[in-house]
Amino acid sequence: xxxxxxxxxxxxxxxxxxxxxxxxxxxxxxxxxxxxxxxxxxxxxxxxxxxxxxxxxxxxxxxxxxxxxxxxxxxxxxxxxxxxxxxxxxxxxxxxxxxxxxxxxxxxxxxxxxxxxxxxxxxxxxxxxxxxxxxxxxxxxx
Amino acid sequence: xxxxxxxxxxxxxxxxxxxxxxxxxxxxxxxxxxxxxxxxxxxxxxxxxxxxxxxxxxxxxxxxxxxxxxxxxxxxxxxxxxxxxxxxxxxxxxxxxxxxxxxxxxxxxxxxxxxxxxxxxxxxxxxxxxxxxxxxxxxxxx
Numbered sequence: 456x457x458x459x460x461x462x463x464x465x466x467x468x469x470x471x472x473x474x475x476x477x478x479x480x481x482x483x484x485x486x487x488x489x490x491x492x493x494x495x496x497x498x499x500x501x502x503x504x505x506x507x508x509x510x511x512x513x514x515x516x517x518x519x520x521x522x523x524x525x526x527x528x529x530x531x532x533x534x535x536x537x538x539x540x541x542x543x544x545x546x547x548x549x550x551x552x553x554x555x556x557x558x559x560x561x562x563x564x565x566x567x568x569x570x571x572x573x574x575x576x577x578x579x580x581x582x583x584x585x586x587x588x589x590x591x592x593x594x595x596x597x
Numbered sequence: 598x599x600x601x602x603x604x605x606x607x608x609x610x611x612x613x614x615x616x617x618x619x620x621x622x623x624x625x626x627x628x629x630x631x632x633x634x635x636x637x638x639x640x641x642x643x644x645x646x647x648x649x650x651x652x653x654x655x656x657x658x659x660x661x662x663x664x665x666x667x668x669x670x671x672x673x674x675x676x677x678x679x680x681x682x683x684x685x686x687x688x689x690x691x692x693x694x695x696x697x698x699x700x701x702x703x704x705x706x707x708x709x710x711x712x713x714x715x716x717x718x719x720x721x722x723x724x725x726x727x728x729x730x731x732x733x734x735x736x737x738x739x
Contacts, residue, residue, distance in 0.1 A: 470732065489643035489729070496637075511626045515619035523614060531602040532610025543719065594600045 473585050474525025481517030485563035494561025534590040541583040642726035644734045659702040659713040690723050701728035
């Protein structure tokens, strides 16, 4: 019984924390789309028009999905989309690392302009693992 | 009961979130001031990103000598096509290896700064950007 209560609380805390993190990241990016656009273009993956669209769209997707996750509304969709986003971010980071680009990841708006690939990847994989866990346990009663 | 939610639920909820984010992004893109809405062109940098750039960039003033004498970005060096041979040695002396240079001017469309940036890139000393919005953007910030 106690284990169940701990698990339930742990899940709620994790869900709120991960959701809040995405809302925070989204708000930072949405507040300065030009800086976020520069971060996207630094990866040298997307053409300019697609990068502009992503600079406006991704922050709001993060905000809505993060809010949905934290408030347990549209949770399944939010988990799937955030999982997809994390996968894309990880692939983009790896691609930049392999090409030796010295760029800020742009994960939380514009940073210090320096690449810390190991840390960024460790963080992204941790978030992805948390999302997978939450998706797996999403059928549990709360 | 642990387990992943049904796919139909995931798709329906994801669709709602994607649509909501699209609407919010559209509203954000339409409602920002026109001078900020103009997308960055290749080789341009937004003022916000330029101000946050680390290490500090080398500012290059591509306006006329008279305009430069009247007022300029603190620390900026003058460099224009008219007095290129006279002014460029001082710029090359101040330009640290791998330091980013940011060129601005007051001509419509940033033509003067584009020309100066193009010539500076030939030195291959570091990245060279044109300030998005030029001198006007800087003055609006002040």
